[in-house]
Amino acid sequence: MDGTMKSPTEIIHVKTRAVSCDGGAEPLGHPKVYLRIETGQITCPYCSKVFILETGAPPAGH
Numbered sequence: 001m002d003g004t005m006k007s008p009t010e011i012i013h014v015k016t017r018a019v020s021c022d023g024g025a026e027p028l029g030h031p032k033v034y035l036r037i038e039t040g041q042i043t044c045p046y047c048s049k050v051f052i053l054e055t056g057a058p059p060a061g062h
């Protein structure tokens with residue numbers, strides 16, 4: 001096979017800064033990891049999913 005296998009970047013909108021990712025139901029599943037959005041978005045180091053913090057979310061901490 002010489003086709004270019006590029007997986008499209010999946011973008012997930014979330015409302016909390018603390019998110020978890022396990023790769024979803026795709027074959028690219030990975031051990032569940034917890035990520036913390038610090039600057040509006042974060043990319044999962046395992047599956048490259050992009051989590052974007054929706055505007056209007058409460059600030060971190062109390």
Ligand SMILES: [Zn+2]
Pocket residue numbers: 021022023030044045046047048049
């Ligand atoms: Zn992931």
